[in-house]
Amino acid sequence: MHCQTLVLGAGIVGVCSALHLQAIGHSVILLDRDEPGRGTSHGNAGLIERSSVIPYAFPREFSQLLRYGLNRQSSMHYSLSYLPKVAPWLFRYWQQSSPDKLASASRAMLPLVERSVIEHDLLADAADMKGLFSAKGWIELYRDQGKFALAVADTKSYDRFGLRYEVLNAQQLREREPDLHGENIGGIHWLDPKTVGDPGALTRGYAALFVRRGGVLLKGDARSLRQHAEQWQVDSDQGTLNADQVVIALGPQSADLFKPLGYQIPLGIKRGYHMHYASQPGVQLQHSVIDAQAGYVLAPMVRGIRLTTGVEFADSDASPNEIQLRRCEAIARTLYPLGERLDAEPWLGRRPCLPDMRPVIGPAPNHKGLWFNFGHAHHGLTLGPVCGRLLAEMMSGTTPFTDPTPYSATRFR
Numbered sequence: 001m002h003c004q005t006l007v008l009g010a011g012i013v014g015v016c017s018a019l020h021l022q023a024i025g026h027s028v029i030l031l032d033r034d035e036p037g038r039g040t041s042h043g044n045a046g047l048i049e050r051s052s053v054i055p056y057a058f059p060r061e062f063s064q065l066l067r068y069g070l071n072r073q074s075s076m077h078y079s080l081s082y083l084p085k086v087a088p089w090l091f092r093y094w095q096q097s098s099p100d101k102l103a104s105a106s107r108a109m110l111p112l113v114e115r116s117v118i119e120h121d122l123l124a125d126a127a128d129m130k131g132l133f134s135a136k137g138w139i140e141l142y143r144d145q146g147k148f149a150l151a152v153a154d155t156k157s158y159d160r161f162g163l164r165y166e167v168l169n170a171q172q173l174r175e176r177e178p179d180l181h182g183e184n185i186g187g188i189h190w191l192d193p194k195t196v197g198d199p200g201a202l203t204r205g206y207a208a209l210f211v212r213r214g215g216v217l218l219k220g221d222a223r224s225l226r227q228h229a230e231q232w233q234v235d236s237d238q239g240t241l242n243a244d245q246v247v248i249a250l251g252p253q254s255a256d257l258f259k260p261l262g263y264q265i266p267l268g269i270k271r272g273y274h275m276h277y278a279s280q281p282g283v284q285l286q287h288s289v290i291d292a293q294a295g296y297v298l299a300p301m302v303r304g305i306r307l308t309t310g311v312e313f314a315d316s317d318a319s320p321n322e323i324q325l326r327r328c329e330a331i332a333r334t335l336y337p338l339g340e341r342l343d344a345e346p347w348l349g350r351r352p353c354l355p356d357m358r359p360v361i362g363p364a365p366n367h368k369g370l371w372f373n374f375g376h377a378h379h380g381l382t383l384g385p386v387c388g389r390l391l392a393e394m395m396s397g398t399t400p401f402t403d404p405t406p407y408s409a410t411r412f413r
């Protein structure tokens with residue numbers, strides 16, 4: 001089989017890349033070892049995070065570092081044996097999180113974040129997936145007066161981005177979320193983001209649109225990729241595929257391909273978990289709620305209430321460690337009357353992260369016809385459609401809607 005462009009990886013990023021390439025007239029084959037949307041794109045918190053205009057930086061205050069160092073936080077956990085291995089990457093992340101560099105990362109990400117909801121709306125409409133979306137925004141919740149006051153003061157720095165939000169006192173929070181328990185001081189209701197009730201199903205819905213429009217979806221192992229006579233080849237369950245161009249969109253597994261090709265791109269992994277809980281009779285979570293101090297999300301989803309954890313630093317393939325989920329669950333049960341667990345095991349996912357908090361989108365510098373689209377970190381669900389558009393515009397040779405220089409693979413040379 002031959003196609004113009006082969007997209008490797010059918011997570012939200014690969015599926016959206018395939019759709020946008022198809023829209024500019026490429027014949028596209030999308031290849032994954034699994035069904036679409038079964039990787040990281042399956043298990044996230046479902047936020048289309050239009051309000052995340054400042055990327056998640058490495059903490060720089062000493063007190064916070066000390067708290068993390070003690071490894072007793074619910075928001076972050078690390079495996080002691082993994083620390084020496086990840087230390088150089090963490091150091092780069094820390095360097096890139098200085099106020100100046102963070103401001104520049106924020107500027108670089110803004111054109112993508114600004115279009116994130118619009119691009120999802122376009123695809124969701126065409127794929128008949130609008131029913132999975134809610135436009136109620138999400139609530140950032142506080143239990144501590146001092147931290148709430150700081151967060152409210154901090155929202156002023158968001159005004160220049162034109163974001164819509166409401167600061168809620170305890171009473172207003174109760175009115176918006178009547179079934180929350182505990183001594184909650186207040187919250188910030190971010191109104192621009194949307195939320196998705198089943199991110200894996202959304203990815204599969206977009207993949208189905210790709211197939212309806214004539215795209216080919218195949219199973220195979222992307223690690224069989226090789227160059228052969230000016231073409232790219234990969235083995236699939238339908239035989240050998242030949243393509244003029246290939247896109248690596250394997251999320252956290254992208255290094256399995258770019259490393260053997262000689263690229264030293266510092267792709268790191270931040271692991272995270274989810275678990276679903278039944279709703280108690282007569283209670284309902286109206287919005288996705290982020291417990292800002294404890295660092296987890298409670299999201300009302302199709303399957304139940306999904307609790308997603310913050311970051312775990314551990315070897316990508318290390319066995320799951322339930323400690324962080326247990327800590328978050330214990331706190332969450334004081335906030336909301338969660339019912340019983342609905343999953344036999346916690347789901348474990350891996351956020352593909354670069355230390356400068358930007359994805360890699362664009363041509364591979366040393367190989368003709370090889371393209372990258374990976375490293376969307378905490379916001380791959382948000383950014384999949386807009387980054388698919390950017391990649392397709394770059395590959396078509398037209399002027400892209402934004403300058404792609406900040407996402408270039410050459411920045412790591």
Ligand SMILES: Cc1cc2nc3c(=O)[nH]c(=O)nc-3n(C[C@H](O)[C@H](O)[C@H](O)COP(=O)(O)OP(=O)(O)OC[C@H]3O[C@@H](n4cnc5c(N)ncnc54)[C@H](O)[C@@H]3O)c2cc1C
Nearest residue numbers: 011013033039040041044045047222251272379380381382
């Ligand atoms: C706990 C948690 C919560 C999150 N919450 C949010 C959120 O609320 N909003 C948001 O925007 N983002 C969120 N994220 C981040 C988001 O989920 C990721 O950035 C995004 O899913 C990455 O998408 P992807 O397509 O790059 O990777 P993936 O979804 O992992 O897709 C990669 C694909 O490549 C395939 N693959 C891998 N290796 C091979 C191979 N050798 N051969 C063939 N196929 C292969 C996999 O099967 C997979 O389908 C969260 C992440 C986590 C872990």
